[in-house]
Amino acid sequence: MKRKSKGGIIFDVVLTCFMLVLVFVTIYPLWYVLVASFSSAEAVTTGKVIFWVKDFCTDAYAQAFRTKNLITAYENTIFYSVVGTFLSISMTCLGGYVTSKKRLAGRNIFITIIMITMWFSAGTMPTYLNIRNLGLMNTRTGILLLGAVSAFYLILMRTFFEGVPDAMEESAKIDGASDFTIFLKIYLPLSGAAIVTIILYYFVDRWNGYFWSMILLKDESKIPLQVLLKKLVVEMNATYTESSSYDYTTTSRETMIFATIMVSTLPIVAIYPFIQRFFVKGVTVGAVKG
Amino acid sequence: MRKMNEGAINRVAGSKQELLTRVLRDYQLYIMITPVMVWYIVWCYFPMYGLQLAFKDYSIFKGINDSPWVGVKHFVIFFSGPYAWRVIKNTLAINILNIFIIFPLTIFVALMINEVRCKWFKTSVQTIIYLPHFISAVVVAGLVVTFLSPSSGIVNVIIAALGGTKTYFLAVSGYFRTIFLTMRGWQSIGFGTIIYTSAMCAIDSSLYEAAEIDGAGRFSRIWNITLPGIMPTIAVMLIMKIGHMLQLGSESIILLYQPVTYETADVISSYVYRVGLLDGNYSLSTAVGLFNGVVALILVMIANKISKNISEVGIW
Numbered sequence: 001m002k003r004k005s006k007g008g009i010i011f012d013v014v015l016t017c018f019m020l021v022l023v024f025v026t027i028y029p030l031w032y033v034l035v036a037s038f039s040s041a042e043a044v045t046t047g048k049v050i051f052w053v054k055d056f057c058t059d060a061y062a063q064a065f066r067t068k069n070l071i072t073a074y075e076n077t078i079f080y081s082v083v084g085t086f087l088s089i090s091m092t093c094l095g096g097y098v099t100s101k102k103r104l105a106g107r108n109i110f111i112t113i114i115m116i117t118m119w120f121s122a123g124t125m126p127t128y129l130n131i132r133n134l135g136l137m138n139t140r141t142g143i144l145l146l147g148a149v150s151a152f153y154l155i156l157m158r159t160f161f162e163g164v165p166d167a168m169e170e171s172a173k174i175d176g177a178s179d180f181t182i183f184l185k186i187y188l189p190l191s192g193a194a195i196v197t198i199i200l201y202y203f204v205d206r207w208n209g210y211f212w213s214m215i216l217l218k219d220e221s222k223i224p225l226q227v228l229l230k231k232l233v234v235e236m237n238a239t240y241t242e243s244s245s246y247d248y249t250t251t252s253r254e255t256m257i258f259a260t261i262m263v264s265t266l267p268i269v270a271i272y273p274f275i276q277r278f279f280v281k282g283v284t285v286g287a288v289k290g
Numbered sequence: 291m292r293k294m295n296e297g298a299i300n301r302v303a304g305s306k307q308e309l310l311t312r313v314l315r316d317y318q319l320y321i322m323i324t325p326v327m328v329w330y331i332v333w334c335y336f337p338m339y340g341l342q343l344a345f346k347d348y349s350i351f352k353g354i355n356d357s358p359w360v361g362v363k364h365f366v367i368f369f370s371g372p373y374a375w376r377v378i379k380n381t382l383a384i385n386i387l388n389i390f391i392i393f394p395l396t397i398f399v400a401l402m403i404n405e406v407r408c409k410w411f412k413t414s415v416q417t418i419i420y421l422p423h424f425i426s427a428v429v430v431a432g433l434v435v436t437f438l439s440p441s442s443g444i445v446n447v448i449i450a451a452l453g454g455t456k457t458y459f460l461a462v463s464g465y466f467r468t469i470f471l472t473m474r475g476w477q478s479i480g481f482g483t484i485i486y487t488s489a490m491c492a493i494d495s496s497l498y499e500a501a502e503i504d505g506a507g508r509f510s511r512i513w514n515i516t517l518p519g520i521m522p523t524i525a526v527m528l529i530m531k532i533g534h535m536l537q538l539g540s541e542s543i544i545l546l547y548q549p550v551t552y553e554t555a556d557v558i559s560s561y562v563y564r565v566g567l568l569d570g571n572y573s574l575s576t577a578v579g580l581f582n583g584v585v586a587l588i589l590v591m592i593a594n595k596i597s598k599n600i601s602e603v604g605i606w
Contacts, residue, residue, distance in 0.1 A: 011508050015405055019415050022399065026419050026480060029433050032444065047447030095326035098319045105312045110323060117334040120587050123579030124559075125566040126340030129354065134332070149329055179318035208426030211541050215567060226428045233432040234545060254436050261429050268424050276417055279424075 030269075037061070037259045041252035060259035069220060069228055070260065077224040077264070080213075081206040084144050088202040089195065091149045096157030097183050118151040131216060138218045146212050147205075153198045160194040161187055197278045207268060225264040232257050344577035357573075364577035373561060381557040385535040387471055393531060396479045397524060400486035401512055416487075419480030431545035434473050435460065463551040470546065470555070485527065486520050493519035526597045533593025536586035558582045 031051075036044045040055035048054045064070050098104065099111050121127075127146075136142030164187055172182050188195070210226035217223050232253075313320070339354070344364060346357040368374050399419075406412040422430070437443050440458035450456055459465045497515050506514065540559035547555035556564075558578065566575025 007507060011405075012407075015402060016411075018402055019406060019411070022480075023415055023418050026422060026476070029437070029476070030421075030425075032437075033433065045442035047442060047444065047450075050444070091326050091329060094322045098323040098326075101316070101319060103312070104316055104319055105309055110327065113327065113330055113335075117330065119590060120583055121334065122337035122341055123576065123583055124562050125572055125576040125579055126337035126343065128567065129340045129343070129572070130333070130337040133336075133354075145329070145333065148333070149326065154326075179316065179322070183322065204424055208424075208428075210426070210428050226426055229432060230428045230545065233428065233435050252442075254439065254442060257432055257436055261432055265425060265429055269421070272421060272424060273417060276420060279420070 030265075033258045033261050037255060037262050039255070041255045044254050044258075045252050060255035061263070063256060064259040064263065070225075070263065072221055073223055073225045073228040074263070076222060077207060077226070079140070080143055080224055081203055084148070084206045085199055085202045087144055088148050088150070088153075088206075089199050092154050092157050092198060092202075093188065093191075093195065095149065095154045097161050097187060099154075100158045100161035114151050114154060128215065137216055138222070139216075140222060142216050143213055146216075147209075150202075153201060157191070157194060157198060160191050164190055193278075200275050200278055204268065225260075229257070229260050229264055232260060341576065341580055343573050344580045346573060348572040348576075360573075364574045365581065367574060368578050368581070373556070376553070377556050377558045377561045380554060381536065381538055381559075383554075384467060384470065384557065385531075385538060387467060388474065389528070389531055391471060392475050392479060392482075393528065395475065396482040397486055397520075399479055400483035400490070400520075401516060403483060403487055404490045404516060405508065405512070416480075416483075420484070421480070422477045423481035425477070427542045428545065430473055430477055431542055434469060434546060438469070460546065461548060461550050463553040463555065466547065466551045466555045470543070473542070473546075486523060489520040489523040490516055522600060525600045529593045529597045529600070533590040534586075536582050536589060 032049070035051070035053045036049050037060050038053045038056055038058065039049045040057050041059070043049050043054035095110075095114065099107060099114070101107065104110075122130075131137060131142055131146065134142075136145070168186055168190075169182055172186055177185070208226065210224070210230050213224050214227045214230060217227065343354060343357070345359060345361060346354075347360050347363075348354070348357045352358075403412060403416065406415065437445050438459045440446060440456055440461075445459070446456040459469060493516065497519075498511060501511050501515060536558065538557055538559060540557065540563045543555060543557055543560045544563060547560065559582070562575050562579045562582070565571045565578070
């Protein structure tokens with residue numbers, strides 16, 4: 001090993017410190033939420049909680065789960081994320097597969113129809129009126145269908161399918177396989193990694209999205225976690241109103257929000273280390289092809 | 291002459307015949323794409339029909355078709371009103387600050403990460419700093435609101451402990467951009483480095499070895515090899531950022547702003563949302579949205595054209 005110069009050592013020390021600061025700044029807000037959610041309301045509101053749990057208690061969680069809303073919202077989020085992602089990935093694979101076939105008559109028309117939406121969308125209001133005209137206001141179907149296909153992921157999927165050698169398809173054709181069979185038995189299994197990546201992207205988007213759920217859903221029984229949380233947050237940000245859906249006698253608004261944040265973010269954070277490499281792959285592929 | 295015509299007719303007939311066989315041959319592919327096309331038409335093209343509202347006075351009772359045409363009335367209302375300049379200015383301000391602060395910071399962090407030699411340390415840092423990208427807008431806004439809470443938020447607790455006075459930062463319009471950009475930075479800088487670190491991987495390592503033999507220090511290597519090596523990527527990303535300026539979403543803005551901070555916080559998309567969905571002024575909202583969409587389209591097209599030229603140059 002080469003001996004390091006003095007300047008090199010200083011550089012490494014500064015670099016390491018910088019990285020640690022970066023990590024601290026990234027983690028601290030989330031860490032704070034975690035410790036505060038397990039601390040007593042009194043300790044949190046008086047600012048005694050900084051780095052560690054003070055007066056350990058689980059009141060905030062108990063409170064959050066006592067209100068039936070949270071459990072319902074959780075079920076809704078899981079429903080929208082799982083069913084929605086399944087719908088999205090199915091459509092994306094179908095669209096990506098068919099548009100990857102250069103022999104197909106009318107292929108360019110399909111591609112144009114898909115590509116235009118990447119460049120121009122009608123906007124918030126026309127989209128809203130369209131949903132109303134379709135009679136999908138305040139329905140789960142509306143939430144599942146809205147934004148079901150992303151042109152970007154579809155093109156990503158198409159690129160993967162284009163990478164599969166044509167010889168695979170030709171030999172299957174000679175054996176008498178139909179297009180459906182070739183798609184299901186050859187192309188889908190070969191594109192496993194790409195499909196997993198895109199499923200994860202769709203899943204996180206679905207899990208985290210709140211805007212259209214907030215606008216379309218009126219029934220408490222249909223809203224997902226993010227909308228519930230949004231109500232809590234905005235309620236807090238706006239000037240204090242007496243009427244609220246929660247009883248704050250034993251907990252504070254803050255700990256309540258922290259507990260809800262923990263509960264709603266935990267699944268994403270828990271699976272994150274395992275799926276992270278897939279996301280990174282997705283970004284770099286998109287960068288090369290896009 | 292007649293012969294040629296016949297030949298042409300035959301060819302047309304032949305290609306029609308051929309087209310039919312091709313369509314029949316691939317009928318299963320057409321079945322497969324049908325749901326996708328139906329989805330696109332219903333969810334992306336039906337709304338475009340509703341764009342005519344920008345030129346009509348929408349009335350709920352008359353519906354889209356029977357509402358009276360009013361020409362560019364709503365565009366005139368918007369541009370002569372007090373809010374046009376405000377929302378355009380705010381949209382541009384947030385984007386420009388983003389380009390001047392967050393964009394270079396991202397590149398800086400990527401350069402620093404690239405210098406970390408210890409493999410496991412580098413990977414751990416990367417894993418951690420990508421994480422905020424996956425936290426939802428609502429949760430991040432929730433963090434901001436609770437941290438800045440005037441009574442018990444940690445920021446104010448620290449300020450009070452240091453002898454300062456507690457401030458309700460979210461209710462002061464002068465602080466909004468700082469708060470918003472800090473939030474954006476926290477969420478996007480880490481994940482934004484991926485594109486640069488992967489561009490750095492593509493730099494020929496013999497360049498570094500040669501520089502080391504020539505006695506170039508770390509800074510000199512960063513400045514003379516790494517930075518030029520990722521220049522095409524930087525250029526493309528910068529142009530894309532400029533191109534996508536007007537697509538600044540309302541999702542995180544509407545969670546943080548309040549009427550008292552509209553002065554600096556209200557952007558085009560949040561205005562479109564508020565006027566249309568909260569105030570029920572459908573036509574005005576559609577008009578502003580259409581204006582935004584058209585200008586955004588032009589910007590993105592220009593940006594794409596330029597970046598295509600650059601990346602071709604960049605390959606060389």
